[in-house]
Amino acid sequence: MKEFIKSLEPRIIEVFNHLHNHAEISWEEHKTTEYLAQLLEAEGVRVKTFDNHTGLIGEIGDGKPVVAIRADIDALWQEVNGTFQANHSCGHDAHMSIALGVLFVLKKFYPNPNGTIRFIFQPAEEKGTGALKMVEKGVVDDVSYLYGMHLRPIQEIPDGSAVPSILHGGARFVRGTIKSDDAHGARPHLGQNAIEIGAHFVNLLNGIHIDPMQTYSAKMTAFQAGGESSNIIPGSATFSLDLRAQKNETMEELQKKVEGIGEHLTNYYGVDLSFEIGASIAAAEVSQEAQEKMKTAIIDVLGEEKCYPPLVTTGGDDFHFYTIKRPHLKASMLGIGCDLAPGLHHPNMTFNHKAMLTGIEILVKAIIATVEGECTT
Template sequence: MKWNTINQRIQETFTFLHGNAEISWKEHNTTKYVANILKESGCRVTTFDDCTGVIGEFGHFTKGLPIVAIRADMDALWQEVNGVFQANHSCGHDAHMAMVLGLLWALKENPELHDQIAVKFIFQPAEEKSAGALKMVEKGGIDNVDYLFGIHLRPAQETQMGYATPVIVHGATRKYRATIKGHDAHGARPHLNHNAIEIGAQLVDMMNNIHLDPRIPHTVKMTSFHAGGESINIIPGSATFSVDMRAQSNELINQLEKKVQGIFTAISDLYDISISVDEVSGVVAAKTNKEAIGIMKQAIGHSLGAGKIAPPLVTPGGDDFHYYTIKKPALKATMVGLGCNLKPGLHHPAMTFNKTALLNGVKILYHAILQTYGIKK
């Protein structure tokens, strides 16, 4: 295997993708770039008229072989970097794409494998909007898929450099954008309205006093609040805000959401104002599969050494990857957590990691393919 050549291509690809980041549902150039590489590498390629994203098929899909899908997320975050708002790959999706393309190049380097495998490469949009996986399901992306593997960079405090975990056990999330609707009043007449800022503070206090099963991690917090304008002498009656809820199980996130909705209703009734939830998003908690985890565990051991297999990683973070298994329960899926000395953390505008770890990720995915098909090499 020409790992040095593949590594050079991975690094060049990562550099290009990092410098040309695009946000959710606007990954148009990224889609074209990846689609061209897939075609040049011998894949049958599918793109879509109504959304970004691309799927490539490599190998033989007419021999009755099990079909293995590899998923990479494509979108960047919109955030302030050095005082300027821009698309920024601070969650590692540029790295994920580069590694999955590296897997394709590794498979292509071995022609004797081509009639023994059926691998589908799913480059998915809008993971940060928790919507891209559902769109790929809608497009039939996993209709004929038996196994699904993903990979994600992990912060240094979770997984050490040179190590990898065979499964990331993500939690569930619910995210609200909401509006408090009342009326404004003069600053000298606070008895004529209810101050939306004070209502917001009461919402925060009440959400902080939600108590559910302490054995299952869960949090709820307000993540934005906007009220008032240029005039200092106006008491704002209206505001917009957002709430982020997280729980380690799908059952508990439903309980948490019910409590939050109850708080909204109670505050609305108390102050005779309206609190409306205008947008709901989120992801489901992971449903793990023993067979897929076993395959990935052996792949990590083969690639990095048996002593480099990290234990399963339980994290309050979320990923829409798990919608694939919710929508197709028979799917055997797992996501690798790759140690790469990532600091200070995911979604930090100045996130960095050790790029030599990218080749580790490619090797793990490559050996997972071999392991799935029982190929000795």
């Protein structure tokens, strides 16, 4: 198998380059979906697309158990060398390439699985809404085990290593408004200064205290108020908040405290202050059974010394909505060391492309072992 995977490298690189050069942002991955569907159909895979959104699933085998692998397909919109464009700086082009590589290997060495192997190509991970849509469409209702993968930065694990699960934190992005009347710069007592209210908000955010054994943060990341006239005190403003917590319970407590700050400022200043959650990413809920199967596969491929402990990271991924919305799922996400630098979401992110072959081999072994193990239980 290892030699066959090595021989796949030119094809995997070709697929990767195509996906990288034709990046599409969340919910607009139309050509990406079409390209993936063509590749899957050429392999004789059953393909299902969706009428009202991008993304697709492919299947080989029949019946139960159903074991699935998920790859995210959207890119970020960011400035790259002076030009704003869709850009795969989070590695989703690699994730798709790895999932396709897994398919190519399974078709060669495990063409008639004792169950169903499902490939989920999910849109809009960067928006935090793609996994929820796939859950809504029932794509994991009959799945017993779900595996994902993600390239990891050089700051976390070295090239040639891997982790059996990624313990992402939760993230919540809040948009807010302050509404009041403007006032003359010479008569500040006749109105409320939205900028002062924003500054007060920041100070109160810094004063939030939760159990210090829990990791969390709350910060203001954007604030807009006022215009070109320097003699007008702005009564209205818009702002953004970024909330982070390593556990979902901590996130709920954090949000309650932020809402309490909003209520206090509303009453203290007599303004209309409101919040709206723009997106929410759940913290990881990892299955120990799935994690152990992934660990066994990593050790088989790389050796025990290259299998690092589960990785705790403050980054987020909507992959974890699958297990939260469907608690019967046993899921884990493979973390792949690949010399990724300068970092995820950097416009000029690079990584060792050979690491995709390692990811393919690990996932193939984990999936086969899972299917066979489920058949004997």
